[in-house]
Amino acid sequence: MDMGLQGRTALVTGASRGIGLAIVEALAAEGVRVVAAARNVTAELKETGAIAVPVDLSTPDGPAHLVERAVAELGEDLDLLVNNVGGGDPGGNAVRGFLGFADGEWLSWFELNFFAAVRTTRAALPGLLRRRGVIVNISSNTARMPHAGPVPYTTAKAALTAFGKALAEELGPQGVRVNTVSPGPVRTAVWEGPGGYGAELAAALGVPHEQLLAGLPAQTGMTTGRLVEPAEVAALVTYLASPQAASVNGADLVIDGGAIKTV
Ligand SMILES: NC(=O)c1ccc[n+]([C@@H]2O[C@H](COP(=O)([O-])OP(=O)(O)OC[C@H]3O[C@@H](n4cnc5c(N)ncnc54)[C@H](OP(=O)(O)O)[C@@H]3O)[C@@H](O)[C@H]2O)c1
Numbered sequence: 001m002d003m004g005l006q007g008r009t010a011l012v013t014g015a016s017r018g019i020g021l022a023i024v025e026a027l028a029a030e031g032v033r034v035v036a037a038a039r040n041v042t043a044e045l046k047e048t049g050a051i052a053v054p055v056d057l058s059t060p061d062g063p064a065h066l067v068e069r070a071v072a073e074l075g076e077d078l079d080l081l082v083n084n085v086g087g088g089d090p091g092g093n094a095v096r097g098f099l100g101f102a103d104g105e106w107l108s109w110f111e112l113n114f115f116a117a118v119r120t121t122r123a124a125l126p127g128l129l130r131r132r133g134v135i136v137n138i139s140s141n142t143a144r145m146p147h148a149g150p151v152p153y154t155t156a157k158a159a160l161t162a163f164g165k166a167l168a169e170e171l172g173p174q175g176v177r178v179n180t181v182s183p184g185p186v187r188t189a190v191w192e193g194p195g196g197y198g199a200e201l202a203a204a205l206g207v208p209h210e211q212l213l214a215g216l217p218a219q220t221g222m223t224t225g226r227l228v229e230p231a232e233v234a235a236l237v238t239y240l241a242s243p244q245a246a247s248v249n250g251a252d253l254v255i256d257g258g259a260i261k262t263v
Pocket residue numbers: 013014015016017018019020037038039040041055056057058084085086087088112138139140141182183184185186187188189190191
């Protein structure tokens with residue numbers, strides 16, 4: 001299906017693997033000229049044909065340098081910004097209660113999951129306003145279920161969701177739409193990788209990693225019975241970026257296989 005995005009420009013953060021990579025692939029398939037940012041440029045990212053920019057987005061200056069480079073590489077303003085970068089595990093052991101996290105760790109989670117989006121948006125906004133563009137923030141369903149993950153992570157995601165809502169209100173009248181996508185457990189390295197959160201959780205619970213993954217959909221109340229695929233999140237982002245979503249602004253679209261039970 002042609003989503004009407006041919007020739008548009010986009011910046012996707014956290015794009016070397018997982019959800020970000022799937023978003024780059026989906027946008028590129030729609031004829032979007034994509035700049036893709038992560039610390040490492042993977043072989044999979046190179047294959048997409050996107051313009052890859054290596055950058056650390058957890059630093060105060062990283063986002064502004066990235067946007068400057070993106071606009072220079074594209075030779076024009078951005079139509080779409082996808083603030084996908086997030087996750088992270090600064091302490092190397094995310095399965096802890098509140099008292100287990102010191103200030104420095106709280107700051108690290110917030111730098112990656114909240115301030116990277118704030119700073120990238122600030123840098124990209126003048127161009128997005130000129131193009132009457134679109135912003136999509138990738139939050140998490142744990143923003144609405146903050147007990148279901150490391151508390152600095154879920155709190156930072158709740159802040160990101162609130163940020164998107166406030167921005168939508170301010171920028172809507174100026175022609176820029178802002179929406180949030182909140183996935184539940186997605187089949188990426190976060191869950192499946194040997195050093196990821198899933199592996200840490202399995203070790204903390206004393207169960208084999210494979211067993212944790214097999215039981216995760218039921219444990220988290222996913223009525224679909226399986227993890228979300230990165231391409232499914234990417235399809236939702238592509239829709240939100242498209243003219244077909246012209247009246248969708250300030251929304252928080254949950255894609256979690258039915259894990260959230262409240263209306
Ligand atoms: N997977 C899930 O179950 C799930 C659920 C809800 C929400 N989310 C959210 O969805 C987003 C993507 O998650 P994912 O599962 O795809 O994560 P992932 O597989 O860990 O990928 C994270 C991406 O971000 C990049 N990245 C990490 N730190 C960075 C930094 N300091 N500067 C620049 N890039 C950095 C990584 O590349 P480099 O390592 O090369 O930098 C990678 O491309 C995150 O915001 C996450 O919180 C995920």
